Amino acid sequence: MLTHLSVLEESAARYHSSPVFKVPTSSSADSFNWRSITYQQFKDDVELFARHWARVLKRDNIPQRSIVGLWIGGFAYTDALHIYGISRAGYIPQLFSLRLPNPDVILELLQKSNARALVCDTNAESIIGRSSITVYSSISLSDLVVEDEPLPTLPAVNADDLAFLFHTSGSTSGSPKLVPCSYRWLDAVVRKSYQTCAPVNPNSDSSRDVTTWLGSMCHIGQTFMFIGTLQHGASMVQPSKMPFSSQELMDMIRLTGLNRLYQFAAFLSTHLRVSRQDPKFLSMLASLDQVLTCGMPLSREDEQWAIANNLRLVNLFGSTEAGGATLLSSFKRGSNPSHLIPLEGVSYRFDPIQSSAADKDLHQSTSKLLEFVILADSADCPDVSLRHADGNFHTGDLFQEITPGCYVFCGRDDDWIKSENSLRCDTRSIEENVRATCGNLVSECIVVGTGRPSPAVFIEPAVDIVDENKFKKDILRKIRPFHSRRYMHERIASDNMIIIVPRGSLPRTASKGNIRRKAVEEEYKNLLDKIYGVSV
Template sequence: MPLRTHLTVLQWSAALYADSVAYKIPKPVSDDGQGQYHWEDVTYREFLLNVERSARYWTSMLTKQSIPPHSVVGLWLGGLAYMDVLHILGIARAGYIPQLFSLRLPNPEIIFELMKRAGAKLLIYDVSYADVVHGCHVPTLVAVDIFSTPDVQAPLAAIFTPERSDDIAMVFHTSGSTMGSPKLVPCTYGWLDSIISKANAISVPCQPGRQDVIVCMGSMCHIGQTLTLIGALQHGTCTVQPTQIAFSSGELKQMIRQCGLNRLTQFATFLSMHLRNSRNDPDLLALLQGLDEVLFAGLALPQDDEDWARRNGLLLRNLFGNTECGAMLISVGGRGSDSLFLRPIEGTKYGFFPVTPSSAAEETTHYNVNAPLLELVILSESGDCPHMSLRQADGHFHTGDLFSEVAPGRYFFRGRDDDWIKSENSLRCDTRAIEDNVRATCGDLVAECVVVGYGRPSPALFVEPKGAIEGEKLKKDIIRRIRHFHSRRYMHERIVDAKFVVIVPKGSLPRTATKGNIRRRAVEEKFKEELDRVYGTVPDFRTSS
């Protein structure tokens, strides 16, 4: 059976759902800046024709640059706009291998280095980056609006059919950095075929016979939205483009009312904003209650937000994945007490292998979990096991994601392996548990927080404050509120002295580009001198006489 690709899926869907709406594109109602929009429809037939127009344009442009077919081509785009989708799919349809970059990578040198490592022959960039691409080592072309250029009148070659399942279809990169640079994530055609199966399984319509309407969850330069779109195409689902990834609750209301949005898919960080707003907005709460599904991904919801949503009847569902594998685990969903426990997506072959026990693993969590820690491992025989360059010596892909099995085949996420830091005597500390406690007890004081202290005697807490409380008072208030929690922990896990609480400006903690997660190891690096002072390894010259 031939391998399926995102392009063959689009071609099939355009034939089956030709007149159904594939995309809704936002247009401002006026120029008064009031944030009111209407959405223009693009049918499945029109979507396919637009992708083919993009492919003809890029075939012409890359031929002029003498870029041979099947070359890697970098695309540095925002990835949210409909035109970005056309560029990405158009490059693939023209027979090239897209290497995708988000606009949020701050340093063009990082992009140029990643392109060299992937062997890219050309860079297509958003016009807003015209001033910074001049140092690129390969030719560059601006990503124009293809509808503002004449339609190239030339036949397209057939959709590329790979000879081998390990041929490369596209190249992503991780949203976090290792040794100062993101990792390349080459995606093979065999991997892509598996992704198509998984996307199909998680995107089954909520009500047979009725078209689902979803919203873009992020940039097409990342696997999350790529998988979401591939799933939508297979079921004739309509995708609404928001004006930004972190769209406002007001815009969410418009999309539900005007576009018929019935399935909300968001990273948990952004969903939390709507849940918080719904506490004081009965209209928003009623609209959320009327959705067929509220699916979140990227990280766990804060416990108070999850509790609020459950108490108020929202149909929550949790999707767990990463760049290397796409979606891996999904919850049953619904309102039951165990509805957010995760299970592997059908057709995958995963292992859950024990890791070194720690004292924290023996503690009871919110879900009354009292089970060993297990690492999720993508076995080599699973179709979604990533490229060989990303696997460990045993041939499998070790995710570093830790779980407890709460029932046969049902799992509760316990944080990443790097959420379990080791102290200077190699004892493990569950940083996520500490952070969750801070959020639960100090939610009115703390906007965001992260626990660090790898190789240190005990952990330290970095806090971005919510208000304007004086620093020393804020530290003492936090210590007072978390004291009971820490009184039950081993010595190497405790934060009991205000000097181990570090207050930093709001927004200063390093975050991942895609999901906004705080990067623990990057915090350790950025604030190393501050940590050295906290732990007394260097003198604090600010207080020396």
Template structure:
């Protein structure tokens, strides 16, 4: 077992890297044109400046929270976008002040749910983005407005607090599952030893490829620092002295990607598959964009599988793809290797961890067609063994002490795995956050049983779910849709943005018996429904959502 003094954290990594890479840029921060919202240019922030700013924010929050009588090692909620340099300073600064950040994404906009989760985590205060202040009423803890610029912080003279000594089991972060269970996300407490494993794993993933003579890798924001993906990837970038470019938004355009490559020296990107797909499709009609994608040392995607056609085209055109598989509870777990097209789609466990692949009881969960590869068709569930350094908190483990991910794989060759979806009713949204479809369906049946004879929720890789309904009702379709929306409104108000059905455009009425069903039990087949109505779904999301796939 590791000794406490050997365990690494985000703070120790920052301290080391600020010493090793003092003058190299840690960030490129965008200067946004106020009229258009486009990026005019990017300004560098060096590693030593970053450390100075983190300590400035640490002085600020130590002083503010001390005035509230809140001791170090208390949980402090943070409701932020997580997409800006200032957000990183708040998160790292609060940690450096000796507190435990509980991170809420702006994709969870319901203040009631936030307040409930604060109570569950025994939080003592909440730092809130100004955009949420107006809806935050009746908060059970003191609230403080998060500064929007460095110039809002005036704590240069305040003392920098000493960090408390931590044991490996001490909690250092509280995240939340990316989908709701029973109307609310679950707490995901992360201990010091778990964070140390994240440092180890992210080091492997962010290691420079060595394919070009570069002074420094330059990568880009993957998502919100309030979620595990970007927190994890940033740990890797920090360890290798890489620079992180802040884009104007998560789903940045291919034009902005070109600017980041030209103006910031971007040489590797990590994106969720849905967003990367847009660049790949655009590059088919844009030889200059294709050449830029080909020039990148690493194109890492995660969250969902790339469409098979896009993946094959990218490999055939020399784009250096890698696939990373992970979750909120564990961080990254499996990674594909660069090389030939067949191995680039296959995943291997990261080094230093203890995983198992257990055959599932029922082999009927895989609705997807078999691959062309000759592989063992037995479905295996990825299980994080209790002795693995990245096994999540005990509150999230099964009765056997292990963490059962619910993610299914086939072993194509010894030690190489192909993802086959999940052994449950969860789907992943456009930005790879999870959504419990069965919970939505159960709510529809409970509230609309007189109107709905059968229903199914789909939307894998889409911005939000869509509801398909079979009905016996004589009610006109537009009225029926509005009534279903009205009856289910309260249920959806408590969920993340990516889990909600809030528009009649996302409700589809079909003829009774027309939804695809299993031959044996007659259950509606979710994936088959998604495939059968793909053209309709493309049209729905194409008109409803900007930039949807």
């Protein structure tokens, strides 16, 4: 079986002196610099971390194959060392990003998985409090004391054994769901990422590829793209912050040789807005071998602008449960980036949905909609705990078949939306909580926020409002306990995100009178841009 560790071992031998990371050394508002870390150095550092954690965990009687939680940012070089190092020490990483800031939820999820320890970012350790499991602080390379601790021997595993524990990027019933990942699933991730990150110019030296960090290593997107990057001897530029500015992107292209841009759609849209006013920046984007976008479709306006200006757009579609990518548009120049085809070596099906689910008021289409299903015999099919009663994984993602075997994404058959970093948010649960806690104040409500940092709620009040500011603060106070358990991208944390509109004014469907989420986002786009501080 192929794993992230076997990939690192092979790539370090093959590309030992090539850079795998370019990490920031200094930055200012208008100047950025990076230094390179080679494949061999990364492997050596991973093994140092493995020796350290083997010594520490063995000292505290925590055996190999135990689950060890990691509550870290996932954006730094040392975060990658923690994840790979603990895995190389023979343990099973359970990954949490700092975007899930509630320690009670972290501890509950650790208890569900029977984890034996938790490694915390130094900024998070102080809020954990008392715990039934052992808690450690994350370390830096300068903190390592490995003495004569040998590199541990990896325990024997089979295809069904647990390799990682991720979590859904959105909360259900007050908490994300566990996403157990087997070695069979991980092998599929390695094979799919190899296809996704294959050199655009196969006749050139593939080690010249330089890509961007996509997101947190604690989520599947960055984990997937990094494994693909490793297999082709490419390097990955770590930005000074996420999301990074267009100025920093220009410096990446100029100083690091960046030739493949990986970006969530909302972040890429920001760069495209800048490119409309900056011909030099637009020219630099057009010079890239690939601009890969994922998480959600680009707006039609952005996509047309990019195509018209010769950007080599590629669209990737995937999910945490399915191990990152599942569908990909063609690398060929001139191909439609919205037209997606399944990756090789998988077993998928597209099932017609019942006509009642394809509500025309919601989808605005008379074409037949198909639900994307990952079949049980596909190596990337999620754990049985996440599958439907028929044994398959029903994604809830809807498509239309444009030509045989080629599909266009048409939204979801539920009330989930994706934030700007493409993490998921259950709008229905927020709306139900507003109705349950504020029912005497609220006539109707709708949550929006597709492609935004966090959600906002539009409220049609049930009472006459004397003081709107006080009304909004009352709403916020009542819903605060519910939101305290959620990811940062799922929270309504400010009364600025509570928008009061006249009763009956929100756009509704003609057939059922339901408020139309997408229509609200379109009608109030300028107001939402102002609230979120979007510059036009």
